[in-house]
Amino acid sequence: xxxxxxxxQILTDLAREVRDELMPRIDDPAISVNLEMMExxxxxxxxxxxxxxxxxxxxxxxxIAYATDVSETLGHGPTSGALGAYxxxxxxxxxxxxxxxxxxxxxxxxxxxxEAAGDDGTLGPRGAALIRARxxxxxxxxxxxxxxxxx
Amino acid sequence: MSxxxxxxxxxxxxxxxxxxxxxxxxxxYAVMTGGFSxxxxxxxxxxxxxxxxxxxxxxxxxxxxxxxxSDRDAEWGLLSALAGIEEIPTPQARWYIDDESLFGTRxxxxxxxxxxxxxASFDAGLDQSASIEPFTDLLAAVSSIEPxxxxxxxxxxxxxxxDALVQRWRNVAERHGESLPFVRYIASWLAxxxxxxxxxxxxxxxxxxxxxxxxxxxxQMVDWEFSRIGDPREDLGYYAAYSAAVPPSLLHPHxxxxxxxxxxxxxxxxxxxxxxxxxxxxxxxxxxxxxxxYAGLDGMARGERHGVAVAYNSQLIPVGNDQFVNAIxxxxxxxxxxxx
Numbered sequence: 001x002x003x004x005x006x007x008x009q010i011l012t013d014l015a016r017e018v019r020d021e022l023m024p025r026i027d028d029p030a031i032s033v034n035l036e037m038m039e040x041x042x043x044x045x046x047x048x049x050x051x052x053x054x055x056x057x058x059x060x061x062x063x064i065a066y067a068t069d070v071s072e073t074l075g076h077g078p079t080s081g082a083l084g085a086y087x088x089x090x091x092x093x094x095x096x097x098x099x100x101x102x103x104x105x106x107x108x109x110x111x112x113x114x115e116a117a118g119d120d121g122t123l124g125p126r127g128a129a130l131i132r133a134r135x136x137x138x139x140x141x142x143x144x145x146x147x148x149x150x151x
Numbered sequence: 152m153s154x155x156x157x158x159x160x161x162x163x164x165x166x167x168x169x170x171x172x173x174x175x176x177x178x179x180y181a182v183m184t185g186g187f188s189x190x191x192x193x194x195x196x197x198x199x200x201x202x203x204x205x206x207x208x209x210x211x212x213x214x215x216x217x218x219x220x221s222d223r224d225a226e227w228g229l230l231s232a233l234a235g236i237e238e239i240p241t242p243q244a245r246w247y248i249d250d251e252s253l254f255g256t257r258x259x260x261x262x263x264x265x266x267x268x269x270x271a272s273f274d275a276g277l278d279q280s281a282s283i284e285p286f287t288d289l290l291a292a293v294s295s296i297e298p299x300x301x302x303x304x305x306x307x308x309x310x311x312x313x314d315a316l317v318q319r320w321r322n323v324a325e326r327h328g329e330s331l332p333f334v335r336y337i338a339s340w341l342a343x344x345x346x347x348x349x350x351x352x353x354x355x356x357x358x359x360x361x362x363x364x365x366x367x368x369x370x371q372m373v374d375w376e377f378s379r380i381g382d383p384r385e386d387l388g389y390y391a392a393y394s395a396a397v398p399p400s401l402l403h404p405h406x407x408x409x410x411x412x413x414x415x416x417x418x419x420x421x422x423x424x425x426x427x428x429x430x431x432x433x434x435x436x437x438x439x440x441x442x443x444x445y446a447g448l449d450g451m452a453r454g455e456r457h458g459v460a461v462a463y464n465s466q467l468i469p470v471g472n473d474q475f476v477n478a479i480x481x482x483x484x485x486x487x488x489x490x491x
Contacts, residue, residue: 029184030182030184033184034459034460037459037460037462037463037466038459040463040466041459041462041463041465041466044465044466063332100329103329103330104329104330105330106330107329107330107331107332108330108332110330110332111324111330111331111332111334111335111336112335114332114335114336114339115335115336115338115339118339118343119343127336128336131332131333131336131476132476134332134333134472135333135469135472135473135476138469138472138473139469139473141469142466142469142470145396145466145470146397147396147397147467149184
């Protein structure tokens with residue numbers, strides 16, 4: 001396969017084309033709103049294409065480490081069960097669907113661990129910090145957000 | 152068939168009107184922008200006896216294009232009740248077309264009112280500080296409506312209602328195809344930080360400046376599809392979340408003035424309405440829309456839904472997550488200060 005221009009570069013250029021070439025020529029307000037949404041989605045998809053496998057793999061490691069500590073410290077059965085499901089279902093494949101599956105399995109263990117940790121003096125703030133790191137990644141994917149047709 | 156088929160709709164509408172209201176000619180039918188969840192069309196018609204009227208026809212998009220789910224039967228029931236409640240300024244709903252075979256959706260014909268959204272007025276320079284009074288008047292008017300006055304299910308108690316709302320967050324995490332640790336985190340936090348109770352009242356459910364029409368005769372509230380009986384602070388919190396993402400927000404930099412006005416007009420106490428409870432409801436109250444946003448994305452992931460508007464839900468959810476984290480941080484900091 002041809003790797004360059006990368007998927008990120010192609011999607012970024014499509015977003016530019018929508019923004020600079022198509023949107024100024026459209027008078028229909030409904031289509032304009034659709035194109036504005038499409039431009040934002042293409043920009044976000046470009047960012048994800050460039051980084052999402054690495055981001056998910058990094059976060060999986062952190063989520064599993066956290067859930068393991070919660071499971072061992074608090075003896076929380078549902079978290080332990082979700083960790084077991086992760087071990088059974090995880091894959092070393094770099095295909096996107098396999099990485100997404102790893103991410104979801106780890107996320108389930110992490111979510112249950114967060115519920116178990118609650119106001120725990122150590123595990124609570126540590127889980128909250130991981131959630132904020134996830135939020136920061138989401139912000140990186142959608143810089144300059146505005147709601148088309150609403151603002 | 153769907154309401155988006157603009158060439159076929161006039162004749163369909165004329166058929167229904169002739170059979171159910173009176174003969175009329177539809178002079179124009181145009182799909183309106185601004186409604187994210189429903190399809191709305193402006194209908195200009197002339198009755199056979201010669202008078203002309205304009206309506207908004209409001210129905211569901213085709214299922215595969217749906218971004219948010221809500222119930223037209225419930226909306227029609229509520230709009231019919233609101234017509235008899237003079238405290239609530241809203242355009243009158245005139246007829247309900249409950250036969251889906253005609254337009255591909257149940258639909259409501261509502262009086263068209265001249266005016267743009269309050270959002271558009273703000274964008275055009277409307278004085279924000281002077282708008283706090285009429286805005287809080289509207290907020291208080293909605294929250295003055297006791298449950299028995301509208302045909303909506305009434306929770307057993309405030310505690311039961313709050314528990315049910317938190318459970319809705321958990322249900323989203325349980326039901327979604329992908330794990331949602333963010334949602335589990337928020338649900339857990341909401342369950343641990345319940346505020347002082349307040350009386351159950353009508354909640355609009357999508358209280359924001361895009362759903363207020365600025366007419367020459369005053370402001371009118373529209374889009375009641377997410378209305379329910381609940382805590383009156385849900386609308387306040389929802390507005391805080393929405394306006395932070397889609398400015399301007401009348402809460403900032405006038406927070407004290409705004410909350411003072413809310414307290415004085417609703418009768419709620421300072422223990423019930425303050426920056427801390429505002430932060431709590433800013434998080435809690437968005438479940439009505441978030442639930443549907445996640446459902447749309449789940450449907451797309453399973454190949455059941457498609458379209459730009461559905462995909463766009465993936466842009467909106469991170470906006471909410473950012474708001475929630477900021478609100479939680481603010482509330483936790485306030486609680487830490489209060490505890491010394």
